[in-house]
Amino acid sequence: MSVALTACGGSLPAAVPPLVLALPSPVALRPLAVSTAHIAPSDSFARSAALSSRPAESGRLTRALVAMSDGPDKDMLADARVTLTSSDGACVEVAPSLAEAPRWDFRAVPGGACTRAVLTATFTLGSWVKNATAALYIVRPKSLSVAAALHPPCSSSAAALYVLGCKGRVRQRAAFTASYELEADDAGYSRGGTVSLGHADVTLARANLKLLSGAVHEGVAAGGASFGVSLRGQSATHRLLISDDRLRLAESAASVAETVVTTRRVAVSATFSGRGVECTYSDWAVRGSLGTAIEDVASFSVASAYGGVLSVSADGTVTALATHWARASFSVTNACDASDVEHVSLFVNPAAGELDLGEASRAPLQAGSTLEVKLWWDLSGTFSGACARHPIEAIAAYLLYKSAELDATAARSSWAPHAGGTFQGTLQAVAQPFDSPTSDGAYDRWSKVVYADFVKSGFTGTSWSRMSPASVALAVRGGVRSGTVGLRLEVSCGGASHFLPSAEGATELPFTTGWSEVLPYQAAPPPPLQPRLP
Numbered sequence: 001m002s003v004a005l006t007a008c009g010g011s012l013p014a015a016v017p018p019l020v021l022a023l024p025s026p027v028a029l030r031p032l033a034v035s036t037a038h039i040a041p042s043d044s045f046a047r048s049a050a051l052s053s054r055p056a057e058s059g060r061l062t063r064a065l066v067a068m069s070d071g072p073d074k075d076m077l078a079d080a081r082v083t084l085t086s087s088d089g090a091c092v093e094v095a096p097s098l099a100e101a102p103r104w105d106f107r108a109v110p111g112g113a114c115t116r117a118v119l120t121a122t123f124t125l126g127s128w129v130k131n132a133t134a135a136l137y138i139v140r141p142k143s144l145s146v147a148a149a150l151h152p153p154c155s156s157s158a159a160a161l162y163v164l165g166c167k168g169r170v171r172q173r174a175a176f177t178a179s180y181e182l183e184a185d186d187a188g189y190s191r192g193g194t195v196s197l198g199h200a201d202v203t204l205a206r207a208n209l210k211l212l213s214g215a216v217h218e219g220v221a222a223g224g225a226s227f228g229v230s231l232r233g234q235s236a237t238h239r240l241l242i243s244d245d246r247l248r249l250a251e252s253a254a255s256v257a258e259t260v261v262t263t264r265r266v267a268v269s270a271t272f273s274g275r276g277v278e279c280t281y282s283d284w285a286v287r288g289s290l291g292t293a294i295e296d297v298a299s300f301s302v303a304s305a306y307g308g309v310l311s312v313s314a315d316g317t318v319t320a321l322a323t324h325w326a327r328a329s330f331s332v333t334n335a336c337d338a339s340d341v342e343h344v345s346l347f348v349n350p351a352a353g354e355l356d357l358g359e360a361s362r363a364p365l366q367a368g369s370t371l372e373v374k375l376w377w378d379l380s381g382t383f384s385g386a387c388a389r390h391p392i393e394a395i396a397a398y399l400l401y402k403s404a405e406l407d408a409t410a411a412r413s414s415w416a417p418h419a420g421g422t423f424q425g426t427l428q429a430v431a432q433p434f435d436s437p438t439s440d441g442a443y444d445r446w447s448k449v450v451y452a453d454f455v456k457s458g459f460t461g462t463s464w465s466r467m468s469p470a471s472v473a474l475a476v477r478g479g480v481r482s483g484t485v486g487l488r489l490e491v492s493c494g495g496a497s498h499f500l501p502s503a504e505g506a507t508e509l510p511f512t513t514g515w516s517e518v519l520p521y522q523a524a525p526p527p528p529l530q531p532r533l534p
Contacts, residue, residue, distance in 0.1 A: 024068040026125045032134045033063035034106075034119070038184055039092070040139040041108040045232040046182050050201045052193035055139040055182070058107035064098060064132075066123060076123060085120045092117040092136055108138060115140065116185045137184040139191070144180045146229050146238035151175040151216045152289050154279035160241040161219050164272050165249045166336035170291045172247075172279075173218045176238065178202075178229045195231060203230040208242060218291070247272040247279075252298050252342070254332040256318060259347040259361045266316035266344070268332065270297045295335065302330045305520035309348045320350040325363055325510045326519035345518045351466065354378055354500050355487050355507035365485070365511035367476050371406065373399060373485060374471045375449065379464040382491055382498060390494035391461030394452040398488045399472045400443035400506055405483035406474040408432050408447045415451065415469030417459045425454030431472065443486060443506075447472045452492075461493075482512040 036059045040046035047054055064082055065073040076082050080099035084106070086092045091112030095105050098121075106119055119134045148158040151173045161172040178195035195202060197215055205228035209217040219225055219242030228237040251271040257264045267283035270292075281290050286297050300312040306328040311319045318330070327345040334340035347362045356376035358364025365371060375397050383392055401408070411429040418424040428450040437443050449470040455461040486506030491498045501507055512519065 024070040026066045026074070026123075026128045026130075027069050028067040029123060029130050029132045030063065030065035030067060030073060032061060032119075032121055032132045034134050034136070035059040035062050037135060038137050038139050038186065038189055039106070039108040041110040041112060043110040043232070044108075044139075045141045045180075045234050046139045048199070048201045048232055050196045050199035050231060051180060052196070053191055055191065058104035059136075060105045061098065061121065061134075064121060064123075066125065066130075074125075081124045083122045083124070085122070087118040087120070088112070088114045090114075091138065092119070094119060106136060112138065114138060135186075137186045137189065139182050139184045139189070141234050142181040142183040144178065144195070144229065144231065144234040144236045146176060146178050146227060146236045148174040148176050148227065148238050148240055150279060152281055152285040154277075154281075156277040156279055158240060160243050160275070161225075162243050162275060162277065163246045164290070164292060165270075165296055166246065167296045169244075170296065171218045171242070173212065173216055173289075173291060174240065175215045176217065176227045177215065178231075178236065180234075195229065197229065201231055204228065205230070205237070216289075243275075245275060247274045247277055249297060249334060249336040250278070251280075252332065252334050252340070254298065254316075254342055254344050256344055256346055259349050260310065260318050260320045261350055261360075263317055263319050266300065266312070266318060266332065268294060268298045268316060297335050299333045299335060300330060301333070306330065309521045310346075318346070320348045322348070322521070323350060323352065323364055323509065324348045324521050325365060325512055326515045326517055327363075328521060329518050343518075352376070352507065354381060355489060357485065357487050357507065357509045363515035365509060366515050367511045367513045369476055370409075371474045371476055371511060372471060373474065374468045375399065375487060376466065376468045377489055377500070378466040379491065382500065383462065383464050383493070386498045387491070387493035389462070391455050392464070392491055392493045393455055393461055394492035395450070396490040397449045397470060398490075398506075399447045400437060400486040400488065401445050401447075401474065402443055402483060403445045405477055405480045406445075406485070407477065408445065408472055408474050410473040411447045411449055411470070412473070413449055413451075413470045415467070417454065418457045423451075423454065424457050424459075426450070426452040429470065442484075476513065481514065482510060484508055484510045 036056050038055045039057060040055045042057050047057055064076045066076060067073055078098050080097050082098040084094040086094045091109055091114035093107055093109050116137050119136055121132045123130050150158045158174045161174060164170045180195060181192040208220050208223055208225035210220050211217055222242050222244045225242050226237050226239045250273040253269045254266050256266045268286060269282050270286050271280040286292055287294055294316055300316055302312055309322050309324045309328045312330050328348050329343050329345045332342045332344060349364050357373055379392055408431040411431045413427055413429050416423050431447050433448050436445055486508040488506045489500040
């Protein structure tokens with residue numbers, strides 16, 4: 001740099017002073033960091049896609065820092081002044097420099113024979129040259145093993161597969177699995193997992209075993225059996241015994257829904273034991289994955305006392321035949337031991353046709369010191385039949401009872417067919433009206449719920465389905481254990497009245513304070529009714 005001074009019209013000689021730039025200079029390398037120090041060649045066992053967890057094939061440098069004499073460290077990732085070399089290029093190849101590595105900086109080479117290699121990174125900043133190294137380990141298989149477990153799952157050993165029960169020749173089934181461990185020269189490295197037996201890299205060898213589905217097999221004949229797995233140079237075999245000895249059906253246990261309205265299927269679990277094995281299987285297993293049928297485990301029967309209420313098919317399907325006022329019962333018999341009989345109780349409460357009474361679940365009439373009776377009806381058939389599709393304009397519901405058994409305390413309506421969830425019309429809900437059935441009839445008291453003048457505000461009286469619009473609360477007389485109530489409807493349409501079920505009949509239902517007990521069903525014709533309607 002040239003400097004000249006001028007003063008008073010004169011000048012002084014020019015001078016060239018020295019200029020020194022104090023720029024930061026490299027002083028040291030920070031330790032290298034890599035994305036992974038454990039890699040494996042693409043064609044190796046450790047890199048097979050059949051493994052649930054596997055090492056990477058390649059990696060990258062994640063830190064390449066130079067400490068400078070002043071200021072922050074210099075980051076030299078992706079810098080051409082960092083070149084790479086490998087101690088064994090036939091085993092681990094490297095990119096020429098960090099600027100020439102678009103996808104990886106180092107990679108395991110297929111066919112390599114080493115177990116580790118050293119990556120050297122050379123940093124060149126002018127005349128300053130330094131090296132940093134990182135150890136890379138080649139991951140290899142440590143073990144491959146095959147195991148068998150009973151299918152469906154059971155805690156007992158699958159060393160031998162036996163025949164189940166006393167019928168047919170249903171053998172126990174086994175599901176096979178393969179697991180592995182990987183290792184490297186780095187003592188702190190450990191990785192393992194399971195092998196996907198369906199992968200194309202895996203070869204299976206079966207002896208005296210039949211494939212059922214997935215990894216589940218059963219024995220073909222009594223004798224030895226084996227299941228082998230081979231994967232990229234590694235193999236393992238599991239051996240087991242197929243036996244014709246039987247495991248006895250030690251116990252069967254049945255359950256069903258608390259209430260059957262139409263049909264329900266009985267769930268049956270089964271316990272097989274013997275030869276040091278004990279396995280309990282669910283209904284799902286008994287009917288499916290175990291290979292048995294329900295008939296191999298249990299048979300079903302209904303005593304004559306309940307034959308009018310329900311039926312049970314050979315496969316354990318319970319069908320409701322009639323409403324029962326208490327619990328009903330059916331029997332489940334161990335298919336291999338006729339003396340092992342289990343009695344299963346349930347409520348049978350199918351929905352009736354036009355008229356019905358009580359709760360929709362458990363026993364319909366659940367009497368104690370009080371009794372709440374819901375009134376049900378479905379007028380769709382009456383509308384299209386007796387009413388000839390004329391709008392139904394009035395409904396009078398009568399709950400009939402005996403004063404020696406019950407005493408009505410309240411009558412309520414919840415029917416709200418009009419806009420805003422309301423009832424618009426004439427409603428009378430009377431627990432104890434002044435009138436009553438004739439004294440010589442089966443009942444001497446009734447409660448009434450009367451609806452009239454409701455065809456308005458968008459409700460046409462032409463759309464009907466099953467509903468429970470009203471209920472009656474009653475007190476049970478002291479000492480009364482059982483009795484009967486009845487329901488009759490008077491429906492007005494087209495200028496005429498129609499009675500359901502008939503002018504002199506009622507839909508009847510017994511009640512008992514022992515409704516939660518198992519009580520026999522007794523079907524009997526209803527007593528004659530001679531009510532006097534107002």
